[in-house]
Amino acid sequence: MDKKFFQLTFYNILANLTVPLTGLADTAILGQLETHTFLAGVALSNVLFDYLFWGFSFLRMSTTGLTAQAEGNRNITESFQILIRSLVLASFVGFLLLFLKYFIGEIGFSFLQGEEEVKASGYDYFHSRIWSAPGTLCNFVLMGWFLGRSKSGIVLAATILANVSNFLLNIWFVLYLNWNAAGAGYATTISQYLMLLFFLIPLAKERIRFREVYDKIRIFSLSGFQSLLSLNSDILVRTLLLITTFSLFRNYSSGLGSPVLAANAILHQLILVGAFWIDGAAVATETIAGTLKGNRDFEGLKRILKLGIISGFAISLIFCFLFLGFSERMFAVFSKSKQVAVLAQEYGYWIIPVLLLGSTAFIFDGFFLGMSEGKTLRNCMIVSSIVFFLPIAYWGKLEASNHILWLSLATYMFGRTLTLGVIAYKKFFLRKMFN
Template sequence: MDKKFFQLTFYNILANLTVPLTGLADTAILGQLETHTFMAGVALSNVLFDYLFWGFSFLRMSTTGLTAQAEGNRNTIESFQILLRSLVVASLAGFLLLLLKYLIGEIGFSFLQGEEEVKASGYEYFHSRIWSAPGVLCNFVLMGWFLGRSKSGIVLAATILANLSNFLLNIWFVLYLHWNSAGAGYATTISQYIMLIFFLIPLTKERTRLGEVYDKIRIFSLSGFRSLLSLNSDILMRTLLLISTFSLFRNYSSGLGSEVLAANAILHELILVGAFWIDGAAVATETISGTLKGNKDFEGLKRILKLGIISGFAISFFFCFLFLGFSERMFGLFSKSKQVVFLAQEYGYWILPVLLLGATAFIFDGFFLGMSEGKTLRNSMVVSSLVFFLPIAYWGKLEASNHILWLSLTSYMFGRTLTLGIIAYKKFFVRKALSL
């Protein structure tokens, strides 16, 4: 188990390192322009994409956990059934977002705070990136399915290809064609469809198996979708609360001025990088815990949880040491504005408590996702967002204090760790048996 965990963690970290590069590439390349308006506009627009795209990240999470459990039961037919049904949901949702793109844009930007030039830039980015919706959602499903089958190498190759494409297209569209924020959006859209095509290539080798599965089950039966949508509804609520927390943090930041918003956008992207590093261990925990649940291995579940928490904390500490040790040089890569870099340095040390507390929360997330305990994750997120985050964040808004805003994010991570930790302790270290 230990060998498999570290192997999956290694591949997942390599794959996850490339995931936040989408946002980092947009931020860094737009930061090379003479004005920070375009960078701030993309940061504002990403509030909407956090809802639209990461709101559907339950497609990745539920697919990984359910697939891992099916693999643990050695039920190949169920594994492919999960893939096909999840792809149906992803495709329908993606095309629905395209149909409603103008309405979503108008309503979304009416709620966002920001200077007019910043909002105009964000609006251009939104309408160029929204075309990636079907590709992004299908990629969530395919990524989750390959991770659930412990095929992290395929996910690694796909994410490297997509993000390399995004980076090169960003340089071309933004710096050479001068399409500014719209160019960054088009680069991201094209890279997502490149990723989708790559994911579909390994499935061509499975076409015989897919044909067998389609013959043996009714893909579109209501009973087949019921269990999938039931789990997804809990994870969806959990994810929407998570996104709302970070979106509110970013929206409150915009009320402190475009320079503070730009500085917080840089720090937010760095936190995402750190989170994706830690998520390598979290996804490995998710995959193995799902398989162990399928095998009904209670002692194995306890061991993988301990191993995941230790690994997650070690990864977060290393990340903080690496980035904060070179903060001045690091922040200078993202913006030519001396004031933005200065502000990023002033508030940069909040990365440390946010990620150190967040590391354990991310591992708990992966653990409970692997066991498909959506209600546990939903309830924890309700308490963390409404009790540990919101009152402090609103206080920061009233006081116009960015330090208090960062304190609210730190408290939020503490709340997630505390609530999930209590549940895990009661289930696995107080009770001597668990119904799996």
């Protein structure tokens, strides 16, 4: 188990690392332009994409856990049914988003705060990136299915392809063709469809397994879709609350001026780098926990949770030490604006408590996702968002204090760790794991 855990963690970290690094590269590229308006506009537009795309990241999360449990039971039929049903759902939602794109853009930007030039840049980015919707959501499903089958190497290769192509296209579109914020959106769209095409290669190799169970597959089973939607609805609520927390943080930041918004956007990207490092261990925990649940291995579940928590905290410590050593040089690279770089340096130390407190929460998330405990994740997120985040964030807005806004993120991470930890303690020590 230990060997499998560290192997999966290694591949997952490599795969995850390219995602925020590309986001940082995009931030650095937009930061090279003469004005920070485009960088701030993309940050504002990403509030909408957090809801539209990451709001449906349950397609990845639920697929991983359910697939791992099916593989643990050696139920090939169920594994393919999960894949096909999830792809049907992802395609439907993706094309629905395209159909409603103008309505979503108009309504969404009417709620977002920002200077007119910033909102105009964000609008350009939105309309160029929204075309990636079907590809992005189907990629979530395929990532989840391959991760649930412990095929992290495939996900690593696909992610590297998508993010390297995104980075290169960003340089071309933004710096050479001067498409600015719209160019960044088109780069992301093209890279997502390249990723989808890549996934079709290993998927084609699964045709022999698929033929073995073809006659048993019931794609449009009402009970099957109800089970999938029930789990997904709980994870959706949990994810929407997570996104709302960070969206409120960014929206309150915009009220402090575009330089603060741009600085917080840089810091947010750095937090994503650290979070994606830790998420390597979280996804490994998720995959193995799902398999162990399929085998009904209670002691194995206890061991993998402890291993995940220790590994996640160790990874967060390593990242924080690296951040302390290189932060000043990084901020100078990410923005030509001295004002933005100085603000990022001033508020940057909040990254440390946010990640250290959040590392255990990320592992708990992975563990309960692998167990398909959607209601646990939903309920704990409700408490963390409403009790631990919102009052302090609103206080920061009233006081116009960015330090208080960052404090709200730190307490939010503490709340997630506390609430999920209490549930895990009760399940283990009261022996209710399989009830």
